Amino acid sequence: MDDLKQAILLLHDEVVELRRDFHMHPELGFEEFRTSKAVCSYLKELGLEVRLLATTGVVGLLKGNRPGPTVLLRADMDALPLQEMNSVPYKSIFDGKAHACGHDAHVAMLLVAAKVLVNRRHQIGGNIKFVFQPNEETVAPKSGAVEMIKAGVLEEPAVDVAFASHLWTPIESGKIGVVCGPIMAGDEEFELTIYGKAGHTAFPQTAIDPIAAAVKVVEAVQTFQTREASGPLLIMFGKFHGGTSRNVIPEKVELGGTIRYLLDNEDEQKEALLNGFERTIKGICMATRTDYEVKYIPSNPSAYNDPEIVDLVIDAAQETLGKKQKVVAHQSMAGEDFAEFTRRVPSAFYFIGAGSSEKACNFPHHHPCFNIDEGTLLTGVEMHVRTALKFPSLRYSRSSP
Numbered sequence: 001m002d003d004l005k006q007a008i009l010l011l012h013d014e015v016v017e018l019r020r021d022f023h024m025h026p027e028l029g030f031e032e033f034r035t036s037k038a039v040c041s042y043l044k045e046l047g048l049e050v051r052l053l054a055t056t057g058v059v060g061l062l063k064g065n066r067p068g069p070t071v072l073l074r075a076d077m078d079a080l081p082l083q084e085m086n087s088v089p090y091k092s093i094f095d096g097k098a099h100a101c102g103h104d105a106h107v108a109m110l111l112v113a114a115k116v117l118v119n120r121r122h123q124i125g126g127n128i129k130f131v132f133q134p135n136e137e138t139v140a141p142k143s144g145a146v147e148m149i150k151a152g153v154l155e156e157p158a159v160d161v162a163f164a165s166h167l168w169t170p171i172e173s174g175k176i177g178v179v180c181g182p183i184m185a186g187d188e189e190f191e192l193t194i195y196g197k198a199g200h201t202a203f204p205q206t207a208i209d210p211i212a213a214a215v216k217v218v219e220a221v222q223t224f225q226t227r228e229a230s231g232p233l234l235i236m237f238g239k240f241h242g243g244t245s246r247n248v249i250p251e252k253v254e255l256g257g258t259i260r261y262l263l264d265n266e267d268e269q270k271e272a273l274l275n276g277f278e279r280t281i282k283g284i285c286m287a288t289r290t291d292y293e294v295k296y297i298p299s300n301p302s303a304y305n306d307p308e309i310v311d312l313v314i315d316a317a318q319e320t321l322g323k324k325q326k327v328v329a330h331q332s333m334a335g336e337d338f339a340e341f342t343r344r345v346p347s348a349f350y351f352i353g354a355g356s357s358e359k360a361c362n363f364p365h366h367h368p369c370f371n372i373d374e375g376t377l378l379t380g381v382e383m384h385v386r387t388a389l390k391f392p393s394l395r396y397s398r399s400s401p
Contacts, residue, residue: 036058
């Protein structure tokens with residue numbers, strides 16, 4: 001066992017204790033005041049320069065002992081508005097709020113990684129920014145990542161590379177998932193209203209039925225996404241509201257959903273995708289004599305991994321896990337606002353397997369019984385440390401003749 005692994009192993013109890021404390025005290029987006037205060041206190045005790053950004057966001061700056069690039073390591077802090085159903089000693093103490101996605105662990109891992117890296121300041125050329133971001137879960141009306149970028153998180157000093165990880169129960173513990181290119185889906189949320197003409201269900205010929213039209217739209221979109229998409233595509237309807245009485249044909253039907261995609265050339269292909277989606281709706285409405293209105297809600301682009309930075313992550317994962325075979329290709333159709341960082345600086349986002357059926361840690365993310373295998377926390381700490389230490393040497397090799 002090398003000295004880095006030994007140093008990290010000694011911090012096992014601390015990272016677990018931190019994670020459980022954050023888990024018990026979940027806070028929603030831009031309301032992470034307790035979490036933010038705890039993070040600030042921890043980083044200041046390490047001797048880092050600390051500042052607040054975007055209401056509750058925190059940035060800790062570690063300056064190395066010689067010039068070099070600036071590496072950004074990011075953890076998200078917010079919880080979800082749902083009721084936890086786990087029976088664990090560290091269960092959420094707040095009704096209707098729970099860390100059901102792993103952000104509690106992300107904060108704990110990055111804090112402990114900061115402690116390890118402070119103790120290895122002599123190895124660091126350049127700077128490391130430890131970024132604790134609010135409001136990843138709720139993109140609209142404003143993304144936590146975008147707000148921190150607007151507030152200058154990528155400046156003073158300018159960031160050269162960004163890394164983020166996500167504990168991931170769909171991958172078994174002891175593995176790390178990563179790919180080049182899009183790794184987390186772009187996401188367009190939409191609200192669709194189909195307008196008809198109200199009437200009595202006994203005389204449908206005198207009305208224009210928006211329910212029949214809406215059903216056809218839902219069916220037609222399923223065909224569209226399997227026939228015209230150039231990459232993985234999911235169009236799902238999560239809302240379908242129409243009518244107030246069993247014997248009345250309503251005037252309108254309101255639908256809502258998401259369009260998720262993994263596209264290599266997103267800026268060009270996204271326009272064609274949305275045009276096809278709306279063309280399908282328009283065709284159905286013309287055929288059924290209905291009208292429609294569609295509104296898009298701002299959301300995430302795809303999180304895009306730089307191939308060279310992914311190579312660095314794979315090297316770090318091999319050193320952390322001991323075997324390259326434990327690094328697997330994995331993409332997700334879920335959204336992630338770290339995508340905003342990937343669009344501005346070379347970046348890598350990767351998954352740390354945290355699923356274990358033996359430990360009842362195999363529930364999907366955002367489930368009331370979601371929990372993570374705490375044995376993977378040190379993996380996250382070590383990955384943060386190794387990627388931060390490796391990038392300056394990659395940067396040097398790029399600039400060398």
